Amino acid sequence: MTTQEALFNYCLRLADNHLILGHRLSELCSKGPVLEEDIACTNISLDLIGQANALLQYAASIENNGRNEDDLAFLRHERHFYNSLLSEQPNRDFAFTMVKQFLIDAFNYYLFDELKKSKDLTISALTTKGHKEITYHLRHSSTWIDRLGLGTDESNLRTQNAINELWRFTDDMFVMDEVDKMLITDGIATDLNIIKTKWQNTVNGAFEKANLKIPEKVWMQYGSKQGKHTEHLGFLLAEMQHLHRAYPGVKW
Amino acid sequence: MENALNEKSFQDKIDEGISIEPKDWMPETYRKHVLRQISQHAHSEIIGMQPEGNWITRAPSLRRKMVLLAKVQDEAGHGLYLYSAAESMGVTRDELLDQLHTGKAKYSSIFNYPTLTWADIGAVGWLVDGAAIMNQVMLQRTSYGPYARAMVRICKEESFHQRQGFEIMTVLSEGSSEQKEMAQDALNRWWWPSLMMFGPPDEESPNSANALKWKIKREGNDELRQRFVNQTVPQAAILGLKVPDTDLKWNEAKKGYDFGTPNWAEFKNVISGNGPCNKERIANKIHSHKEGAWVREAAEAYAAKKNKASIAA
Numbered sequence: 001m002t003t004q005e006a007l008f009n010y011c012l013r014l015a016d017n018h019l020i021l022g023h024r025l026s027e028l029c030s031k032g033p034v035l036e037e038d039i040a041c042t043n044i045s046l047d048l049i050g051q052a053n054a055l056l057q058y059a060a061s062i063e064n065n066g067r068n069e070d071d072l073a074f075l076r077h078e079r080h081f082y083n084s085l086l087s088e089q090p091n092r093d094f095a096f097t098m099v100k101q102f103l104i105d106a107f108n109y110y111l112f113d114e115l116k117k118s119k120d121l122t123i124s125a126l127t128t129k130g131h132k133e134i135t136y137h138l139r140h141s142s143t144w145i146d147r148l149g150l151g152t153d154e155s156n157l158r159t160q161n162a163i164n165e166l167w168r169f170t171d172d173m174f175v176m177d178e179v180d181k182m183l184i185t186d187g188i189a190t191d192l193n194i195i196k197t198k199w200q201n202t203v204n205g206a207f208e209k210a211n212l213k214i215p216e217k218v219w220m221q222y223g224s225k226q227g228k229h230t231e232h233l234g235f236l237l238a239e240m241q242h243l244h245r246a247y248p249g250v251k252w
Numbered sequence: 253m254e255n256a257l258n259e260k261s262f263q264d265k266i267d268e269g270i271s272i273e274p275k276d277w278m279p280e281t282y283r284k285h286v287l288r289q290i291s292q293h294a295h296s297e298i299i300g301m302q303p304e305g306n307w308i309t310r311a312p313s314l315r316r317k318m319v320l321l322a323k324v325q326d327e328a329g330h331g332l333y334l335y336s337a338a339e340s341m342g343v344t345r346d347e348l349l350d351q352l353h354t355g356k357a358k359y360s361s362i363f364n365y366p367t368l369t370w371a372d373i374g375a376v377g378w379l380v381d382g383a384a385i386m387n388q389v390m391l392q393r394t395s396y397g398p399y400a401r402a403m404v405r406i407c408k409e410e411s412f413h414q415r416q417g418f419e420i421m422t423v424l425s426e427g428s429s430e431q432k433e434m435a436q437d438a439l440n441r442w443w444w445p446s447l448m449m450f451g452p453p454d455e456e457s458p459n460s461a462n463a464l465k466w467k468i469k470r471e472g473n474d475e476l477r478q479r480f481v482n483q484t485v486p487q488a489a490i491l492g493l494k495v496p497d498t499d500l501k502w503n504e505a506k507k508g509y510d511f512g513t514p515n516w517a518e519f520k521n522v523i524s525g526n527g528p529c530n531k532e533r534i535a536n537k538i539h540s541h542k543e544g545a546w547v548r549e550a551a552e553a554y555a556a557k558k559n560k561a562s563i564a565a
């Protein structure tokens with residue numbers, strides 16, 4: 001693997017995380033519990049897809065093989081997507097959505113904060129800009145964790161259920177392989193073990209404050225970095241890619 | 253006697269172009285009329301999110317997906333401004349939503365038509381937002397202050413929507429034969445419902461006279477409809493698409509187009525609940541409102557606890 005290949009792959013991971021999470025959130029547009037929240041979630045979805053767009057453009061330029069950001073989003077198959085397993089999980093209810101957002105926002109918050117220092121100037125620029133948006137996203141989802149955890153018995157129960165269900169996908173975010181090792185040596189990528197410590201502190205703190213518990217003895221699921229996903233991703237892509245694939249090669 | 257005096261000074265104000273503010277005296281009929289119109293308008297923005305939201309997850313490029321998300325978000329924002337304007341008349345958002353869910357309050361019947369293909373997203377932006385702008389530009393000077401001010405903010409965003417819709421149609425009509433066919437089909441289905449957006453002919457419109465007298469509206473339905481046709485027909489020509497009206501003809505004398513009569517029986521039928529999507533739009537709205545009940549309760553309980561804690565401290 002060349003550095004270029006590793007960097008291409010690394011950009012796809014960052015981009016796919018945002019694209020798939022943003023897509024899931026966009027499914028909720030017009031379905032929010034209150035209008036203000038509908039607007040907030042659509043806004044966050046828009047930020048995430050916007051960042052994914054920029055990262056895919058960069059990935060395409062690294063690959064330098066005639067593909068553009070839309071080819072990468074709409075013409076890759078499931079096994080070539082590298083978003084975290086957590087990001088592709090369905091919304092189910094508002095508690096699921098917010099727990100998922102919170103766990104990923106906290107991850108992105110620390111990851112992007114580190115990547116600002118990347119020796120790759122484009123990654124540094126994109127994550128610097130992205131971090132500002134993610135700071136707002138994290139504030140938004142943290143507030144909801146607090147509200148839902150401390151609101152009513154029902155909201156606490158639903159949120160606890162969501163945490164119990166989703167927890168098995170959290171470790172997958174921190175997996176590192178050759179791609180990471182190579183780019184860490186070059187000062188481009190960041191050590192996810194460092195991110196994990198910070199992430200755990202934030203998540204523990206927020207849950208404790210909101211009267212929520214991290215489940216014990218959870219069997220973790222892995223695979224996203226090798227493009228091995230849960231069954232949910234295939235359906236998401238079927239919907240997202242269908243129109244683009246139905247009319248090959250045209251402009252939109 | 254007092255009432256007659258009030259009414260006189262009210263009408264004088266209107267005639268002088270002074271805006272009516274929430275605390276001002278106003279005839280009950282005026283209040284009802286304005287409130288009904290604002291609430292209808294607010295609900296239209298909100299229900300309108302559904303047919304367009306229908307294509308967010310399937311938008312064919314990342315850029316189109318982002319533009320559509322931003323547009324639907326704008327419409328939600330318009331709903332918010334308008335609900336606030338309605339609230340200035342002393343109703344709560346809950347009451348307004350309740351009226352929508354129970355079918356007591358109406359919304360623009362255009363949103364009871366389905367968005368079947370991607371080209372519909374173009375056609376909706378081009379035609380539906382285009383028609384909405386005609387109305388809304390006029391409403392920037394409507395006599396009720398909060399409504400007029402909401403319109404000023406809204407109009408700025410609507411013209412973007414119209415341009416973006418037209419741009420989608422441009423790309424499609426310059427695209428493959430299948431894309432062009434998709435664009436023509438969308439125009440065929442959206443043209444007449446768009447003309448109906450201006451409401452029935454003035455002579456059959458029960459509220460038109462009062463609306464004009466009180467300067468809630470400043471132009472009649474037919475006048476606005478004519479302007480829309482005049483503006484839109486040349487745009488269709490630029491796209492190389494055919495407007496589905498065999499009576500459409502330039503009339504040099506009136507410097508405008510003559511055009512056919514919309515199917516008003518269909519209009520009445522859709523308004524009274526029998527359009528292709530009436531049931532789904534309201535059912536979806538009620539469903540997400542119900543699904544959100546526990547979230548709203550949690551937020552309220554949390555705010556109450558915080559409040560109590562801050563008082564105790």
Ligand SMILES: [Fe+2]
Pocket residue numbers: 297326327330406410
């Ligand atoms: Fe609008």
Ligand SMILES: [Fe+2]
Pocket residue numbers: 327381409410413
């Ligand atoms: Fe609009």
